[in-house]
Amino acid sequence: MSILSGTSNWPTVVAATRCFKFEEEARSIAGSVWRDHMQTQAWGPDLGKLGKPIVVYCLHGxxxxQLAVARLRAQGFDARHLEGGIDAYEELGGLVLKQRGPEVPLLLPQPTRWISSGRPGIDGLGFAWLVRRFIDPLAEFHFVEAEWVADIAAEMGAIAFDVEGADYGCHGANCERGSVDALLESFAITDPALQYLARIISGAESSQLELxxxxxxxxxxxxxxSSLQDDDLAMLEQAMLIYDALFAWCRHVSHQSHSPASERVAS
Known part of the structure; x- marks a missing residue:
């Protein structure tokens, strides 16, 4: 399953670990959400809308x-449990989050909310992609005028990003440390492909193209x-595919040499 991590083919992965144990462990599979295993009837509205198979895990599987999966199947969902649980997933090299960033709750039976200024840039779009793929696949994003980000964030319980003064914002005169870097650091994500992608994003955002x-x-x-799309949310959805492809390149293709098309045809 870990090969699907960070792609649009990643299933809906749910941590059903008992809440006290989940808080104690403070450990989760990247790209998963937590839900109460005794409240599966409340999972449907959020998880069902993704239209993907549901994989449920606990500590050991x-x-x-298995109780949560049995209930989900009775409700008509395509659900299965993760054999061996998070322990086995981590042992096999799957990406596991062992630290939570500021403002991001550990136990939240609903999507997280994030807010930034309109017309998101390279770093902001990369940040939203990273959240959707590795932090919360159900995350909601909102874009408003920059001067109102802080007020609206406080009123709706959203987390500000890619704006001045935010924990997940640019730091340095030329955004040497952007919101993507801040998110990776706060969640202690050291995956080489994601670190590589972060450098590419940083170079593009700061116009330091030599990076x-x-x-x-x-x-x-x-x-x-950006010139083709004036709807911020629509632009985010289109940018997701771009970042999916770039992450896949960082992960699987970057080490390969590239030959001209004429040489490939000849071979």
């Missing part, structure tokens, strides 16, 4: 996750996307 050769391409593609 025993009674807690990584791919920064120039990302800058050009997202500048073009």
């Amino acid at each position: 025993h009674n807690v996750s 990584e050769p791919q920064s120039a391409g990302l800058l050009a593609i997202l500048a073009g996307l």
Whole structure:
């Protein structure tokens, strides 16, 4: 299952660990959400809308996750438990979050909310992609005028990002440490492919194109996307595929040499 991590094919993964144990462990599979295993009837509205198979895990894959799966199947969901639980997943090299960032609650039986200024840039779009793929696949994003971000965040219980003064914001004169860097650091994510992607994003956001050769391409593609799309949420959905592809390149393709098309045809 870990090979699907960070892609649109990742299933809906749910931690059903008992709440006291989940708080004690403070450990979760990246890209999963927590839900009460005794309240599966309340899972449907959020989890069902993704239209994906549901994979439920607990610590060891025993009674807690299997109870939740039995109830979900009785409700008509395509659900299964993760054999061996989070322990086995981590042993096999799957990405596990062992630390939570500021303002992001550990036990929240509903989607997290995030807010930033309108017309999100390279770093802001990358941040939203990272949240959706590795922190909360159900996350809600809102974009408003910059001057109202803090007020609206407080009123709706949202987490501000990619704005001045936010924990998840740019730091340095040229945004040397952006919101993506802040998120990776706060969740202690050291995955090499994500760190590589963060450098590409940083180079594109700060126009320091010498950081990584791919920064120039990302800058050009997202500048073009911004010129085509004036709806922030629609632009985010389109940017998700771009970041999916770039992450896949960082993870699986970056080490391969690239030959011209004529050489590939000849071979």
